[in-house]
Amino acid sequence: AQSVTQLGSHVSVSEGALVLLRCNYSSSVPPYLFWYVQYPNQGLQLLLKYTSAATLVKGINGFEAEFKKSETSFHLTKPSAHMSDAAEYFCAVSNFGNEKLTFGTGTRLTIIP
Amino acid sequence: GAGVSQSPSNKVTEKGKDVELRCDPISGHTALYWYRQSLGQGLEFLIYFQGNSAPDKSGLPSDRFSAERTGGSVSTLTIQRTQQEDSAVYLCASSSWGGANTGELFFGEGSRLTVL
Numbered sequence: 611a612q613s614v615t616q617l618g619s620h621v622s623v624s625e626g627a628l629v630l631l632r633c634n635y636s637s638s639v640p641p642y643l644f645w646y647v648q649y650p651n652q653g654l655q656l657l658l659k660y661t662s663a664a665t666l667v668k669g670i671n672g673f674e675a676e677f678k679k680s681e682t683s684f685h686l687t688k689p690s691a692h693m694s695d696a697a698e699y700f701c702a703v704s705n706f707g708n709e710k711l712t713f714g715t716g717t718r719l720t721i722i723p
Numbered sequence: 724g725a726g727v728s729q730s731p732s733n734k735v736t737e738k739g740k741d742v743e744l745r746c747d748p749i750s751g752h753t754a755l756y757w758y759r760q761s762l763g764q765g766l767e768f769l770i771y772f773q774g775n776s777a778p779d780k781s782g783l784p785s786d787r788f789s790a791e792r793t794g795g796s797v798s799t800l801t802i803q804r805t806q807q808e809d810s811a812v813y814l815c816a817s818s819s820w821g822g823a824n825t826g827e828l829f830f831g832e833g834s835r836l837t838v839l
Contacts, residue, residue, distance in 0.1 A: 642825065653830035655829075661825050709754060709818075710756075710768060710779060714765055
């Protein structure tokens with residue numbers, strides 16, 4: 611079985627501040643990990659993914675995430691928040707040979723002007 | 724079209740009625756997924772189709788839910804005898820799994836179902 615836990619259903623940061631969205635996973639085999647973003651009134655889109663290559667992965671819009679096996683974590687960061695980053699972010703897990711993505715409950719990011 | 728298309732975008736129905744939700748995936752994508760998005764519940768996996776293989780139905784919450792995919796393309800999710808707890812946004816996604824495409828699901832904008 612595989613699962614992800616996203617800590618904090620709502621996160622607020624000031625414009626220009628660091629964004630940190632937390633995701634911890636559980637998987638009995640080496641995982642593939644993903645972050646998806648859902649902007650208001652839009653469908654989900656892939657932000658970045660880890661599939662057993664480099665542990666630090668970079669995505670669109672300046673976001674990056676680091677796979678830490680020892681901590682079973684895949685936290686999403688961005689050095690400087692922008693108003694356009696306001697959205698809901700979902701962490702997801704799958705693994706080799708398993709094409710079913712299991713999503714977390716999501717974190718709604720609010721940017722304070 | 725260029726993306727995943729879902730219809731209807733909004734559906735209001737009365738408790739006990741049947742509903743059908745349609746998904747038209749990206750042309751050439753072999754994998755098709757249905758998820759349900761409820762407030763505070765994240766994305767709940769419902770069913771997954773891959774090519775001609777038997778679908779993974781492990782996420783369907785009850786036997787009132789069924790889905791089919793005709794000709795490896797369009798999919799229909801059917802909910803029979805709808806209940807108020809079925810109210811949610813139903814999301815469809817497609818992908819061409821493998822290699823550089825691993826894990827990249829392309830989502831439609833969803834069908835919002837409200838059961839009165």
